[in-house]
Amino acid sequence: MFFEVDNLSIAFGGLQALSGISFGVNKGEVFAMIGPNGAGKTTLFNCVNGIYKPSSGSIKFKKKEIQRKKPHQIARLGIARTFQNIELFPYLNTMENIMLGRHLFMKTGLFHGGLMFGRRSFAGKEEQENRQKAEEIIKLLNLEVYRNKPVGALPYGVQKMVELGRSLALEPELLLLDEPCAGMNSEEKQDMIFWIKDIRDELGVTILLIEHDMNIVMDISDRIMAINFGKPITVGEPAEVTSHPEVLKAYLGVG
Amino acid sequence: MDMKRDYYEDIELFPGWVEKFWFFLLLVFLGAFPFISNNYLIYVANFMAINIIVALGLNILVGYTGQISLGHAGFFAIGAFATFTLMQKASFPFLLALPAAALISAIFGFLIALPALRLEGPYLAIATLGFGLTITQVIGMIDLFGGRTGLHAPELLIGPWELKTDLDLYFLLVPLTIGLIIIARNLTRTRVGRAFIAIRDAEIAAETMGVNLIFYKTLAFAISAFYTGLAGGLYAFVLRFIEPEIFGLYMSIVFLTMVVVGGLGSIFGSIAGAMLLSWLDLELRNILDIPYLGNWLKDLSREYFSITGVSNIQYIVFGGILVLIMLFEPHGIYGFWIRTKKYWKTWPF
Numbered sequence: 061m062f063f064e065v066d067n068l069s070i071a072f073g074g075l076q077a078l079s080g081i082s083f084g085v086n087k088g089e090v091f092a093m094i095g096p097n098g099a100g101k102t103t104l105f106n107c108v109n110g111i112y113k114p115s116s117g118s119i120k121f122k123k124k125e126i127q128r129k130k131p132h133q134i135a136r137l138g139i140a141r142t143f144q145n146i147e148l149f150p151y152l153n154t155m156e157n158i159m160l161g162r163h164l165f166m167k168t169g170l171f172h173g174g175l176m177f178g179r180r181s182f183a184g185k186e187e188q189e190n191r192q193k194a195e196e197i198i199k200l201l202n203l204e205v206y207r208n209k210p211v212g213a214l215p216y217g218v219q220k221m222v223e224l225g226r227s228l229a230l231e232p233e234l235l236l237l238d239e240p241c242a243g244m245n246s247e248e249k250q251d252m253i254f255w256i257k258d259i260r261d262e263l264g265v266t267i268l269l270i271e272h273d274m275n276i277v278m279d280i281s282d283r284i285m286a287i288n289f290g291k292p293i294t295v296g297e298p299a300e301v302t303s304h305p306e307v308l309k310a311y312l313g314v315g
Numbered sequence: 316m317d318m319k320r321d322y323y324e325d326i327e328l329f330p331g332w333v334e335k336f337w338f339f340l341l342l343v344f345l346g347a348f349p350f351i352s353n354n355y356l357i358y359v360a361n362f363m364a365i366n367i368i369v370a371l372g373l374n375i376l377v378g379y380t381g382q383i384s385l386g387h388a389g390f391f392a393i394g395a396f397a398t399f400t401l402m403q404k405a406s407f408p409f410l411l412a413l414p415a416a417a418l419i420s421a422i423f424g425f426l427i428a429l430p431a432l433r434l435e436g437p438y439l440a441i442a443t444l445g446f447g448l449t450i451t452q453v454i455g456m457i458d459l460f461g462g463r464t465g466l467h468a469p470e471l472l473i474g475p476w477e478l479k480t481d482l483d484l485y486f487l488l489v490p491l492t493i494g495l496i497i498i499a500r501n502l503t504r505t506r507v508g509r510a511f512i513a514i515r516d517a518e519i520a521a522e523t524m525g526v527n528l529i530f531y532k533t534l535a536f537a538i539s540a541f542y543t544g545l546a547g548g549l550y551a552f553v554l555r556f557i558e559p560e561i562f563g564l565y566m567s568i569v570f571l572t573m574v575v576v577g578g579l580g581s582i583f584g585s586i587a588g589a590m591l592l593s594w595l596d597l598e599l600r601n602i603l604d605i606p607y608l609g610n611w612l613k614d615l616s617r618e619y620f621s622i623t624g625v626s627n628i629q630y631i632v633f634g635g636i637l638v639l640i641m642l643f644e645p646h647g648i649y650g651f652w653i654r655t656k657k658y659w660k661t662w663p664f
Contacts, residue, residue, distance in 0.1 A: 109523050135525035147520035149513050151580065155325070160513050164525035166506045170538070173505035174498040179323035183505050191322035230524065 061120070062087040062266055063234055068117030070107060077103045078290040081117070085234075085268060085283075090260055092269040092281035094301075096310055100290040101270045102144055105236050108268075109141055110134045121234065136164055140232035142223045144239045144270070150212025154203055154222050155194055157211055161229025162190040197225045201255065217248035224255065228263075235259065236268045241276055249276065256280055278302070286310070326504045328497065345489050349482050357481045358553075363593040364488040365550045370573045370589035371499045371582065372542025377571065378579035379503055380535035381515030382431065383440045386447025387570045390540040392562035393420040394547025396454055399466045399557065404459065409471055413548045420544020421537040423450075428536035432529060447567050455559035465558030468551065484553060491549075495542065500582045502538075511535055512580070543570075569596065576640055578649025587648040595636060599629035 061084035068081040078100045085091040093101045106112040108119055110131040119127045126134055140161070149157055168176075168183040176183035198207055201221050206214055211222050220240060227235060240256065241249045253276055259265050271277050277284060277298070284301040286293040288310040294301055301307055329335045349357050369391065376382050397416035401407040407415065427446050434442050454460045471478040478484055502508050510531045513521035522528050551557045569592060577588020603609040616628050644651045 111519060111522070130527075131519075131522035132525045132527045135523055141523055143520060147517040149516040149520075151516065152509070152512060156509060160509050160521070160524050160526075163506060163510060168506040170502070170507060170534070173507045174502045176326075176501040176505055179321065183501070184323055184326075187326055187505060188322040191325060195322070226524065 061085070062089075062122065063268070064118075064120040065104075065108075066118045066120070068104070068107060068114050068119065070103060070112055070114045076290055078107070078114070081287065081290075081292055083285050083292070083295050085266060087266055088260065088264060089282045090256065090267045090269060090280050092271060092277045092284045092298075093287065094271070094274070094277060094284060094307075095287040095293075099287045099310075101287065102238055103290075104287075105141060105238055105268075105270065108134075108139065108236060135230060138231070138233035139236065140227035140230040140234075141236035142220070142227050142238055142240060144242065146216075146219045146223055148211045148219055148223055148226070151210055153208050153210050154198065154206045154214075154225075155191065155208065157222055158194040158197055158225050158229045159190060161226040162193060164230065165193075166190055194229055197228050200228075201225050217244045220244065220248075220252070221255075224252075228259065228265075232265055234266045234268065238270045239272065240269070241271060241273055249273070252276075253280055274302070328500070345493075349485050354481060357485050359594065359597055361481055361484050361488050361553050362597065363590045364485075364492040365546045365553065366570075366573060366589035366593045367492050367586050368495055368546035368549070369543050369570050370577060370585035371495060372539040372546070373570050374574045374577075374579065374581070374585040375499065375503070375511065375542070376535050376539035377574055378581065378584070379508060379515060380511040380532065382532065382535060383436065383571075384443040384539070385440050385564075385567050385571060386427070386443035386445070386450075387539075387543050388562040388564070388566035389447035389450035390420045390424060390543040391547035391550065391566065391570075392451050392454060392559065393423055393540075394544030395551035395557050395562070396460045396466065397544070398548030399469065399551055400460055402469045403466070410473060413545065416548045417541045417545040420547065421541035424536040424538075424540025425533050427540075428533040431536065432532055444564070444567070447562075448564060451559040451562050461558070463558070465556060466551075468555040471552055478552070481553075484549075488549060495545075496582065496586065499542075499585075503582065507531070507534070515580075572637060576637060576647050578647035578652075581647075581649040583652065584647050584649035587652070591648065595633055599633050602629045602632060 063085040065084070066082050069079045070077050081100075081104060083091075093104065095101055103112065107114045107127075110126070110129050110133070114127060117127075118125055121137055121139060124137075126137060129137075149160065152160075166186050168186050172181070172183040175181070176187075178184055179188065198204055201224065203218070203221060203225060206218055206222070211219055214222065220243075224237075224240065237256070241252050244252060256267060256269070257280060260267055269277070269281060281298055283296060284298050285295040286301055286304065286307045288306075293306045293310065294304045324330065329338060348360065369387065373384065373387055376384055394416045397419045398412050401412040401415055402409060427443065431439055431442060455463050460466065473487070476483075478487060503511070510521065510526045513524065513526055514528065514531055518528065554561070573588040573592045574585060575588070576592065577586070578584025603613060612628055612632070640647070646653075
């Protein structure tokens with residue numbers, strides 16, 4: 061398995077946020093997680109990222125245990141993510157936000173950075189190379205218009221795209237998308253679906269997706285996992301999962 | 316339509332000829348300044364230069380990385396006492412003692428950062444405040460640093476050049492300050508600076524993008540303390556005599572005020588804030604000697620505060636000016652500058 065979560069549990073005080081979550085994701089798959097609010101989907105992402113430390117279980121990426129690693133170490137392995145509530149750097153422009161995704165590919169430190177004199181200096185060269193890469197992402201996501209604008213002032217949908225761009229700058233192998241379409245209008249949603257498919261097909265990135273819009277989930281995911289109250293309900297093909305009685309119960313209260 | 320030849324133009328120090336020209340004009344002015352002014356103004360300029368260095372360092376920490384500090388007078392004191400002690404007791408040459416003192420200050424910055432990693436906002440403010448207050452007490456207890464009686468300046472030699480007067484110091488301070496401004500500006504525009512801003516604006520996102528939080532937070536403290544320590548070492552020579560009492564809480568607060576009044580997260584703001592506050596700090600000491608205004612203030616203070624008149628009315632005026640600036644321009648002088656620039660760009664529309 062490319063990415064594997066085994067028997068993962070985490071508790072906050074008396075609240076068992078996740079208990080016994082297990083699933084595997086194949087390379088090149090879009091794997092969606094669905095479940096009502098508070099089911100533990102974002103908590104699971106935070107565990108994968110290393111922001112939370114699970115109380116038990118294991119998370120394996122390319123057969124290596126990543127559970128004890130720090131967030132920045134996990135980023136280095138090739139796992140990037142976007143956030144449910146946009147977590148951009150509002151005072152930086154689009155280019156600079158995406159440049160932060162290039163952080164790990166750059167080496168400029170205190171001395172090279174402070175003594176950046178001219179385009180031939182170490183830092184000057186490195187900045188140019190990486191800005192080139194960032195520009196490719198800006199072009200890919202059609203963000204040219206917003207290139208030099210502070211992202212804090214951009215429309216919500218655009219901010220979501222910038223966040224996607226920033227995570228792509230990390231050249232991830234596994235991309236965690238936490239409700240990428242939340243708060244978007246239908247046109248923006250269509251665009252986002254298009255990009256997600258593109259990212260998987262063209263860049264070969266494996267995607268772990270949290271989304272509430274079932275049309276989107278059905279459209280782009282290869283497999284779906286439904287969870288509720290931190291417990292797994294079922295994992296399988298989209299059609300299987302959506303007709304599963306427990307899933308219907310959790311979502312609609314039927315049965 | 317932007318016509319860019321390469322991406323270096325995004326981060327260039329002087330994007331065009333206009334900026335190069337202004338910078339050249341500034342250099343000419345700074346070179347000619349001591350010859351067209353008097354001793355006192357040179358002293359003011361030196362004082363400003365030192366405060367600019369501190370404000371740059373403090374802004375890297377507070378404005379760029381979002382970590383507050385109320386203890387920078389402590390780093391300033393470390394720089395001052397370390398420079399003098401190294402030169403007098405270990406007979407270091409000045410050119411070695413100053414960076415060594417700044418490095419010692421940076422090490423203290425790093426040590427303060429370790430507990431500070433777990434603290435935020437007001438808690439961090441109190442922790443750094445504690446450091447600032449403690450360090451001067453500790454310095455005052457140790458005889459090596461002159462104890463309570465303080466230290467006198469040793470001879471200041473750079474190679475064969477002996478720096479005796481304020482004018483000599485001016486020619487040391489101004490180039491050094493310009494160099495430190497450019498370094499700070501470069502640093503904040505490249506990878507390290509972006510990591511700082513990322514930590515300030517969205518810590519968790521920064522982490523998941525690969526920014527090592529512990530490393531960059533401690534680095535911000537160390538850089539900030541380095542700048543401040545360097546300034547402290549230089550300030551000791553401007554004063555010629557140092558004692559622990561100079562580096563009190565008031566000084567830490569003035570440093571922080573420079574950064575806030577100038578503009579958080581802006582190099583220009585650090586410079587402007589430092590210059591304005593240095594000037595106010597020095598000029599307001601003589602406020603009662605100003606014709607008409609001085610007498611008016613004296614009458615005012617006699618009428619409302621005490622019969623003999625308040626001796627430190629300059630602080631009240633000082634505070635009043637600061638309140639007015641923050642009231643009308645919450646983003647500080649930098650905000651005012653941006654607005655003015657915009658206004659003239661679109662003038663007369």
